[in-house]
Amino acid sequence: MELTSNAPAGPIEKSWETHKFGLKLVNPANKRKHKIIVVGSGLAGGAAAASLGELGYNVHCFCFQDSPRRAHSIAAQGGINAAKNYHNDGDSVYRLFYDTVKGGDFRSREANVYRLAQVSVNIIDQCVAQGVPFAREYGGLLDNRSFGGAQVSRTFYARGQTGQQLLLGAYQALERQIGLGAVKMYPRTEMLDVIVSDGKARGIVTRSLTDGKVDVHFGDAVVLATGGYGNVYYLSTNAKGCNATAIWRAYKRGALLANPCYTQIHPTCIPVAGDYQSKLTLMSESLRNDGRIWVPQQPGDKRNPASIPEGERDYYLERRYPSFGNLVPRDIASRAAKAECDAGHGVGPTGLGVYLDFSDAIKRLGKHKIAERYGNLFEMYDRITGENPYEVPMRIYPAIHYTMGGLWVDYNLMSTIPGLFVLGEANFSDHGANRLGASALMQGLADGYFIIPYTIGNYLANTKSETYSEDAPAAKDAVANVTAITQKLLNANGKRTVDSYHRELGKIVWEYCGMARNAAGLKKAIGMIDELREDFWKNVRVLGANEEFNQSLEKAGRVADFFELGELMCLDALNRNESCGGHFREEYQTPEGEALRDDANFSYVAAWGFQGQGRPPSLTKEPLAFNYVKPSQRSYK
Amino acid sequence: MKLTLHVWRQKNAQDRGRMFRYEVPGVNEHMSFLEMLDVLNERLIEKGEDPIAFDHDCREGICGMCGMMINGKAHGGFKGTTVCQLHMRHFKDGDELYLEPWRAAAFPVIKDLAVNRSSFDRIIAAGGFISVPTGSAPDGNAIPVRKLDADLAMDAAACIGCGACVAACPNSAAALFVGAKISHLAHLPQGQPERDRRALAMIRQMNREGFANCSNIGECEAACPKEIKLEVIAQSNADYIKAAFTERPETAIGGAG
Ligand SMILES: Cc1cc2nc3c(=O)[nH]c(=O)nc-3n(C[C@H](O)[C@H](O)[C@H](O)COP(=O)(O)OP(=O)(O)OC[C@H]3O[C@@H](n4cnc5c(N)ncnc54)[C@H](O)[C@@H]3O)c2cc1C
Ligand code: SF4
Ligand code: FES
Numbered sequence: 001m002e003l004t005s006n007a008p009a010g011p012i013e014k015s016w017e018t019h020k021f022g023l024k025l026v027n028p029a030n031k032r033k034h035k036i037i038v039v040g041s042g043l044a045g046g047a048a049a050a051s052l053g054e055l056g057y058n059v060h061c062f063c064f065q066d067s068p069r070r071a072h073s074i075a076a077q078g079g080i081n082a083a084k085n086y087h088n089d090g091d092s093v094y095r096l097f098y099d100t101v102k103g104g105d106f107r108s109r110e111a112n113v114y115r116l117a118q119v120s121v122n123i124i125d126q127c128v129a130q131g132v133p134f135a136r137e138y139g140g141l142l143d144n145r146s147f148g149g150a151q152v153s154r155t156f157y158a159r160g161q162t163g164q165q166l167l168l169g170a171y172q173a174l175e176r177q178i179g180l181g182a183v184k185m186y187p188r189t190e191m192l193d194v195i196v197s198d199g200k201a202r203g204i205v206t207r208s209l210t211d212g213k214v215d216v217h218f219g220d221a222v223v224l225a226t227g228g229y230g231n232v233y234y235l236s237t238n239a240k241g242c243n244a245t246a247i248w249r250a251y252k253r254g255a256l257l258a259n260p261c262y263t264q265i266h267p268t269c270i271p272v273a274g275d276y277q278s279k280l281t282l283m284s285e286s287l288r289n290d291g292r293i294w295v296p297q298q299p300g301d302k303r304n305p306a307s308i309p310e311g312e313r314d315y316y317l318e319r320r321y322p323s324f325g326n327l328v329p330r331d332i333a334s335r336a337a338k339a340e341c342d343a344g345h346g347v348g349p350t351g352l353g354v355y356l357d358f359s360d361a362i363k364r365l366g367k368h369k370i371a372e373r374y375g376n377l378f379e380m381y382d383r384i385t386g387e388n389p390y391e392v393p394m395r396i397y398p399a400i401h402y403t404m405g406g407l408w409v410d411y412n413l414m415s416t417i418p419g420l421f422v423l424g425e426a427n428f429s430d431h432g433a434n435r436l437g438a439s440a441l442m443q444g445l446a447d448g449y450f451i452i453p454y455t456i457g458n459y460l461a462n463t464k465s466e467t468y469s470e471d472a473p474a475a476k477d478a479v480a481n482v483t484a485i486t487q488k489l490l491n492a493n494g495k496r497t498v499d500s501y502h503r504e505l506g507k508i509v510w511e512y513c514g515m516a517r518n519a520a521g522l523k524k525a526i527g528m529i530d531e532l533r534e535d536f537w538k539n540v541r542v543l544g545a546n547e548e549f550n551q552s553l554e555k556a557g558r559v560a561d562f563f564e565l566g567e568l569m570c571l572d573a574l575n576r577n578e579s580c581g582g583h584f585r586e587e588y589q590t591p592e593g594e595a596l597r598d599d600a601n602f603s604y605v606a607a608w609g610f611q612g613q614g615r616p617p618s619l620t621k622e623p624l625a626f627n628y629v630k631p632s633q634r635s636y637k
Numbered sequence: 638m639k640l641t642l643h644v645w646r647q648k649n650a651q652d653r654g655r656m657f658r659y660e661v662p663g664v665n666e667h668m669s670f671l672e673m674l675d676v677l678n679e680r681l682i683e684k685g686e687d688p689i690a691f692d693h694d695c696r697e698g699i700c701g702m703c704g705m706m707i708n709g710k711a712h713g714g715f716k717g718t719t720v721c722q723l724h725m726r727h728f729k730d731g732d733e734l735y736l737e738p739w740r741a742a743a744f745p746v747i748k749d750l751a752v753n754r755s756s757f758d759r760i761i762a763a764g765g766f767i768s769v770p771t772g773s774a775p776d777g778n779a780i781p782v783r784k785l786d787a788d789l790a791m792d793a794a795a796c797i798g799c800g801a802c803v804a805a806c807p808n809s810a811a812a813l814f815v816g817a818k819i820s821h822l823a824h825l826p827q828g829q830p831e832r833d834r835r836a837l838a839m840i841r842q843m844n845r846e847g848f849a850n851c852s853n854i855g856e857c858e859a860a861c862p863k864e865i866k867l868e869v870i871a872q873s874n875a876d877y878i879k880a881a882f883t884e885r886p887e888t889a890i891g892g893a894g
Contacts, residue, residue: 054771065700067758068758069798128777131766136781136784140783164795172766179759187758543686548648
């Protein structure tokens with residue numbers, strides 16, 4: 001298979017404009033006749049469903065929570081980037097583009113990133129108009145803060161609840177369309193398969209989470225906006241329900257999955273406390289604007305932080321990266337924390353933690369200002385740990401947070417299955433091997449509000465609508481597949497709980513395909529996952545029936561997919577004999593311990609294709625060209 | 638520590654439901670309340686008993702999915718805390734706890750502690766928005782917003798739609814939830830054109846959903862994990878009354894040319 005990105009040639013500043021003009025339009029009178037299925041109601045799916053409904057399409061939108069307002073986007077804290085240059089500090093579309101390509105360690109597609117930077121400015125306008133209460137200055141204008149990997153202030157925020165407010169904006173726009181009858185919403189409904197007929201995506205199969213009913217939904221196009229797969233690690237900052245099932249089942253129907261090993265470890269999370277732990281909590285990156293990260297110089301120093309004098313502290317990020325200091329990108333900050341802890345400088349009961357200290361900022365700005373900026377984060381930290389960060393430094397440690405990999409899409413956000421579009425964190429586009437802070441919200445909304453409404457029209461205008469009945473072979477096959485998986489899980493009737501398997505899988509993936517990877521470990525992990533998966537299908541215990549609200553059954557299906565995905569992540573990591581961004585192969589590093597890319601051999605997107613259960617997947621490469629930002633060894637010194 | 642739980646078990650909406658008693662030894666003070674329930678559920682599954690169903694997702698106090706009554710208090714009754722953010726250090730060995738779902742006619746039980754809150758979505762669909770088609774917005778800084786107004790809007794916009802206010806209210810009113818959205822949008826210049834319509838539509842939908850009227854008892858404010866203030870109810874009542882008085886049938890049928 002050849003992968004064509006369909007990114008337009010010619011000057012990059014004009015690409016999107018030119019491309020849009022070349023896209024076919026659907027006559028307004030015909031839009032209602034086209035049914036579009038949107039799976040997911042987060043920033044990407046919610047924005048898409050609302051915008052497509054507004055345009056006049058017949059939209060059916062699905063989510064597994066009880067309301068579209070609860071999609072995981074709600075949890076984003078820090079902010080959203082936009083190249084508004086409201087602060088006259090030298091920002092521009094080109095600089096945001098440049099920072100994002102560099103931040104992604106030269107593993108993303110330039111044309112996509114440029115478009116993202118371009119539409120970023122429209123996103124802010126749209127959200128303000130919807131009533132998103134962004135932070136303001138006394139003059140009434142929008143306020144900004146800085147995020148890692150950037151030297152300008154371009155991050156817009158709504159206290160520590162930016163994702164919540166952006167999602168509520170999209171949710172309200174979506175509810176408006178629901179009220180008008182343009183969108184039909186299916187909450188508590190999980191998509192479990194894609195219907196592919198004549199090579200095109202023609203619908204989905206769903207299971208109602210309240211009564212287990214399996215249904216077929218046909219559509220002229222299917223949009224997946226189902227979020228990231230970070231929960232493969234079990235412990236992550238993702239919500240408990242986040243899963244890979246939608247993209248994994250699409251992969252098994254022929255969509256290529258790109259760069260699964262590109263996962264992001266966020267440097268500032270609350271450290272693990274015990275083995276009952278069900279998830280990890282992020283402390284927003286924005287805290288690094290004012291907090292200083294340090295460890296005791298003396299390994300094993302168990303004194304309380306206040307009694308460690310200034311001269312015996314190591315502000316290691318400020319020391320190693322003087323020009324970016326505490327604001328280096330996430331991958332770098334995470335590895336540096338791991339290195340300090342591995343060398344015995346770690347703090348807290350487990351030794352897996354570093355300090356994030358606000359005492360200087362409180363002295364400089366006053367407690368009031370710090371509370372205004374981060375009040376809710378400080379409270380959250382206090383609630384979880386029982387410690388007050390206004391008085392003692394926070395303890396933080398890296399945790400899995402975001403997945404850059406996802407279904408491969410072209411410039412139109414269409415996967416390798418025609419008619420199957422993928423938006424937001426579920427696709428692989430835009431962030432390369434490492435995502436910069438505050439750019440996932442930007443991407444989700446860009447995809448949903450400003451890109452899919454154009455590109456899907458082009459597909460629909462070029463494709464004949466067809467009517468199907470539930471007896472169509474592709475639909476029957478998909479239903480049979482879904483039913484068989486459910487039955488197999490219920491019939492295993494073994495001894496171990498789903499969660500116990502998930503936990504064990506997560507430990508393997510974290511250990512061997514987490515912050516640092518090497519060939520021997522990855523091979524070992526693949527064997528371990530294989531073995532555990534086999535045991536899972538024989539020995540898992542899922543009680544109850546399909547025809548009821550059955551949370552163990554929901555989880556079991558998701559964990560079954562995580563097993564297979566985890567293995568593919570290891571395979572991808574093993575194939576990529578270089579270090580880049582979040583993918584750090586210990587064999588490939590500079591003498592200073594920084595990631596060492598191999599542009600001659602690995603400047604490509606690795607897109608994997610399903611070849612049947614138990615058979616090795618195919619690898620297709622999309623070569624990457626850098627005509628604007630010249631690949632260099634990233635330096636934040 | 639060791640706890641005794643009395644948990645409402647109800648197989649589905651049709652089932653009558655009743656309390657069951659569970660002993661939970663080995664609870665660690667650093668666990669969250671939901672992690673304690675996870676531990677109990679793991680033990681139940683190992684014994685071949687149906688685990689307790691409860692809704693949750695983010696476990697960070699922001700998605701609004703979790704919620705239950707603990708000893709008659711919504712989310713357990715700790716200031717500014719959802720049940721997913723509640724930690725076991727607030728309890729002590731030997732405590733006896735009664736766990737029940739939100740009880741309100743407009744929130745039918747799905748199973749055990751999980752309820753259906755779709756009525757909230759329908760209230761938002763009726764008018765809890767600003768109509769702004771994608772791509773039609775002016776520049777974000779075109780209309781300055783007084784910082785105080787932006788802050789007050791944000792205070793109200795912090796509502797997570799959990800339903801604790803309804804569960805805590807002796808009348809099962811949804812006035813705090815509805816007021817929070819009306820107040821959020823009423824504080825912003827962008828929210829003005831639809832201000833009257835919004836108040837009328839949302840409050841009428843609230844009544845249609847079977848939420849009773851607010852009689853200013855104030856239990857909702859005490860129960861709200863996001864500390865939404867009663868003043869949002871005052872604001873939405875004022876908006877509603879004004880809108881009801883000035884309501885006119887729509888004019889100008891059709892348009893030019
Ligand atoms: C704690 C945290 C903080 C973050 N902070 C920031 C930040 O400050 N700035 C930033 O830019 N990014 C941040 N991110 C990243 C960002 O929030 C996410 O990448 C982004 O919100 C993902 O949006 P989405 O629309 O792609 O997916 P989601 O919001 O995850 O939505 C997924 C949707 O798909 C649905 N779904 C999934 N599977 C199925 C299925 N099988 N069937 C039916 N429905 C399904 C879900 O119900 C949901 O509606 C943060 C992430 C986390 C975890
Ligand atoms: S007002 Fe408070 S209690 Fe009511 S739904 Fe909103 S957050 Fe929950
Ligand atoms: S689980 Fe999201 S608020 Fe409690």
